[in-house]
Amino acid sequence: MSGQVRVVAPGLLTTVQDRGRFGYQDVGVPDAGALDRVALALANALVGNPLDMAALEILAHGPVLEVVSAPVRFALVGGAGCTVESDSGSVVLGPGRSIRLRPGERLRVNALGPFNCACLAVQGGFDVPTVLGSASTFIRNRFGGLQGRALQAGDLLDALGDAAGEHGEWALPQAFEAELDRPIRVVFGPQDDYFTEETRAAFLREPYTISPQADRMGYRLEGAKLAHSKGYDIVSDGIVPGCVQVPGSGQPIVLLSDAQTTGGYPKIATVISADLPLIGRRRAGGAIQFAAVTQSEAENIRRADATRIARLIEGLQPVVDGARLDQKALYGGNLVDGVVSALE
Amino acid sequence: MRETERVRFLPAGDGALVVDFGNRVDRRLSARVLDLSARVRGLGLDGLVTTLPTFRSLMVRYDPLKLSGESLTHTIRTLLDDLGEAQGMQKLWRVPVCYAPEFAPDLAEVAERAGLEPDDVVGIHSGTQFHVYMVGFLPGFPYLGDLPEQLHLPRRKDPRVRVPAGSVAIAISLTAIYAVESPGGWHLIGATPIRLFDPGWARPSLFAPGDQLRFDPVTAAEYESIRASVEAGRYAVPCEEIAA
Numbered sequence: 001m002s003g004q005v006r007v008v009a010p011g012l013l014t015t016v017q018d019r020g021r022f023g024y025q026d027v028g029v030p031d032a033g034a035l036d037r038v039a040l041a042l043a044n045a046l047v048g049n050p051l052d053m054a055a056l057e058i059l060a061h062g063p064v065l066e067v068v069s070a071p072v073r074f075a076l077v078g079g080a081g082c083t084v085e086s087d088s089g090s091v092v093l094g095p096g097r098s099i100r101l102r103p104g105e106r107l108r109v110n111a112l113g114p115f116n117c118a119c120l121a122v123q124g125g126f127d128v129p130t131v132l133g134s135a136s137t138f139i140r141n142r143f144g145g146l147q148g149r150a151l152q153a154g155d156l157l158d159a160l161g162d163a164a165g166e167h168g169e170w171a172l173p174q175a176f177e178a179e180l181d182r183p184i185r186v187v188f189g190p191q192d193d194y195f196t197e198e199t200r201a202a203f204l205r206e207p208y209t210i211s212p213q214a215d216r217m218g219y220r221l222e223g224a225k226l227a228h229s230k231g232y233d234i235v236s237d238g239i240v241p242g243c244v245q246v247p248g249s250g251q252p253i254v255l256l257s258d259a260q261t262t263g264g265y266p267k268i269a270t271v272i273s274a275d276l277p278l279i280g281r282r283r284a285g286g287a288i289q290f291a292a293v294t295q296s297e298a299e300n301i302r303r304a305d306a307t308r309i310a311r312l313i314e315g316l317q318p319v320v321d322g323a324r325l326d327q328k329a330l331y332g333g334n335l336v337d338g339v340v341s342a343l344e
Numbered sequence: 345m346r347e348t349e350r351v352r353f354l355p356a357g358d359g360a361l362v363v364d365f366g367n368r369v370d371r372r373l374s375a376r377v378l379d380l381s382a383r384v385r386g387l388g389l390d391g392l393v394t395t396l397p398t399f400r401s402l403m404v405r406y407d408p409l410k411l412s413g414e415s416l417t418h419t420i421r422t423l424l425d426d427l428g429e430a431q432g433m434q435k436l437w438r439v440p441v442c443y444a445p446e447f448a449p450d451l452a453e454v455a456e457r458a459g460l461e462p463d464d465v466v467g468i469h470s471g472t473q474f475h476v477y478m479v480g481f482l483p484g485f486p487y488l489g490d491l492p493e494q495l496h497l498p499r500r501k502d503p504r505v506r507v508p509a510g511s512v513a514i515a516i517s518l519t520a521i522y523a524v525e526s527p528g529g530w531h532l533i534g535a536t537p538i539r540l541f542d543p544g545w546a547r548p549s550l551f552a553p554g555d556q557l558r559f560d561p562v563t564a565a566e567y568e569s570i571r572a573s574v575e576a577g578r579y580a581v582p583c584e585e586i587a588a
Contacts, residue, residue, distance in 0.1 A: 022393050022394055022405075023393075023394045024394075024483075024548060024549075025394055025396045025403075025405070025480075026381070026394065026395060026396050026397060026478075026479065026480075026552075026553060027479040027480075027483065027484060027541075027547075027548060027549030027551075027552065028479050028480040028481060028482050028483040028484055028485050028523075028541075028549065029483045029543075029548065030483075131543045131544075132543055132548060141482075141483050141524060141541075141543070143543040144543070186357075187355045187356075187357050187358060188355075189354045189355045189356065189362075190354035190355065190356050190362040190364070190401075191354075234367055234400075235367050235368055235369055235398075235399045235400045236398050236399055236400070236478070236480070236481070236487070237362065237364075237398050237399075237400060237401050237403070238356070238360070238362060238396040238398050238401065238402075238403030238480075240356050240357060240359060240360045240403065240405060242356075242357045242359075243356060243357075260480070260481045260482065261396060261480045261481060262396075262398055262478065262480035262481050263481070267356070270355070270356045270357030270360070271357060272357055272358050273357060273358050273359050273408055274358075295355040295357070295358055295413040295414075296412065296413065296414060298357065298358035298408070299358045299408045299412050299413065301358075302358055302408045302409065303408075303409060306409055
């Protein structure tokens with residue numbers, strides 16, 4: 001018998017997301033997928049899943065979930081933790097660890113603290129259909145995930161596989177930080193030639209703030225106006241998440257997972273893949289300072305980042321918290337195998 | 345001039361390269377973009393994520409843990425000769441469109457601004473064979489050209505908040521069909537009852553870049569009858585293979 005999760009309260013925008021949907025961009029289908037692919041990988045690792053399995057992405061305000069039928073193991077990465085509520089009282093747990101809940105127990109994802117988003121994985125993954133190769137929810141066209149929409153109160157989500165066993169819990173070896181102060185690195189282009197040298201320098205020098213118009217499609221930024229040197233209309237060109245497009249207003253927009261696939265504004269720069277998760281972690285009102293690297297530097301940074309994530313996963317620690325620890329059944333061997341085979 | 349001299353390789357971060365052919369809407373340029381897309385896909389490179397052809401460029405997406413922009417640039421440069429000169433087969437679609445006033449809120453205004461009768465606009469639009477330059481922005485949304493010059497108009501000053509799915513629209517040198525309801529600033533001159541996009545189809549978009557398309561005028565009664573067939577899953581959009 002596998003576990004089941006009932007949505008008691010859905011949170012502000014809780015959706016099923018995996019790494020995204022690739023291969024249909026030529027017919028206008030956006031990537032979708034988790035804003036923070038690192039949180040997704042780590043949450044999956046904590047419950048022993050392949051790293052790119054679909055999990056719940058939580059934005060701004062978390063859900064309350066109740067376990068029904070059989071035990072379910074969860075792991076939350078990002079955010080500020082959760083509260084486990086049962087008949088015998090409630091326990092507050094930090095993020096970055098796994099926890100097994102029995103039927104009748106509730107997991108309340110607490111306010112996300114400094115984070116914009118968090119990922120909640122369950123052992124075995126969620127039983128949702130794959131649409132065009134991905135379980136990611138694309139709300140605008142209403143497909144993927146759970147009926148193409150965000151979770152609602154009363155929804156039932158099945159966990160795949162057997163009920164979670166009592167084999168002990170795992171935690172990240174170090175705190176998972178939002179890294180709100182780190183500069184966001186970009187590669188100039190593809191249309192940086194639509195801006196003067198001075199405008200490109202200002203783009204790196206001036207601080208930007210994420211405006212309230214920030215969602216899974218992209219963040220409108222507020223800050224120094226970026227003047228175009230030869231107009232702001234281009235014949236439409238391809239878009240990839242991370243592109244920083246500059247419309248006529250001169251206020252840049254960082255495009256994210258649900259962005260349209262093509263657009264007619266010049267793109268001054270593109271956020272590097274290693275730093276894209278950092279953008280997703282920042283919310284409206286947050287600061288962004290850009291820094292430039294070359295494409296080949298960005299590729300090196302990404303390789304180093306993949307190594308860093310692999311080390312974090314290899315270094316997962318068993319949790320010692322009394323009542324919930326079962327020392328007989330630590331499953332480190334399986335976990336590490338899973339990581340190696342699923343390593344991006 | 346050799347192809348390689350006219351093409352620019354532009355980075356879009358560390359996961360995509362833009363092979364740029366020029367800032368214009370042009371059939372010969374489009375043929376080169378589409379040919380390059382097929383050639384790049386044909387390489388079967390490990391780490392190649394996908395390609396995205398647009399009017400002007402080919403975006404090539406790659407996994408930076410498996411490929412580098414530099415090696416990909418080098419590989420793609422070897423593919424640039426004689427682009428767009430192959431004569432393959434193409435699909436020619438015949439899309440039923442009702443141009444009756446209740447389906448065409450902007451037809452009268454378009455006709456007036458072009459100094460034509462509405463029937464002339466319909467005659468020109470349905471008498472032109474269009475090329476699918478790209479499918480994008482929104483899922484399944486085809487950008488079609490070229491619209492005869494008499495019908496060229498800038499986009500509407502006040503974009504509509506909601507354009508119904510199936511609306512057939514024109515702007516500048518292009519025409520398009522709204523695959524799903526969305527906001528839009530183009531002039532609506534008709535509507536089709538066919539479905540353009542379904543995530544349940546193996547190829548989710550009816551049209552692919554490079555397809556050819558003609559609009560066949562139908563009456564409001566025919567529109568309703570086709571719509572009923574579409575909803576019952578009994579309608580196939582007429583399509584034939586033609587020589588390019």
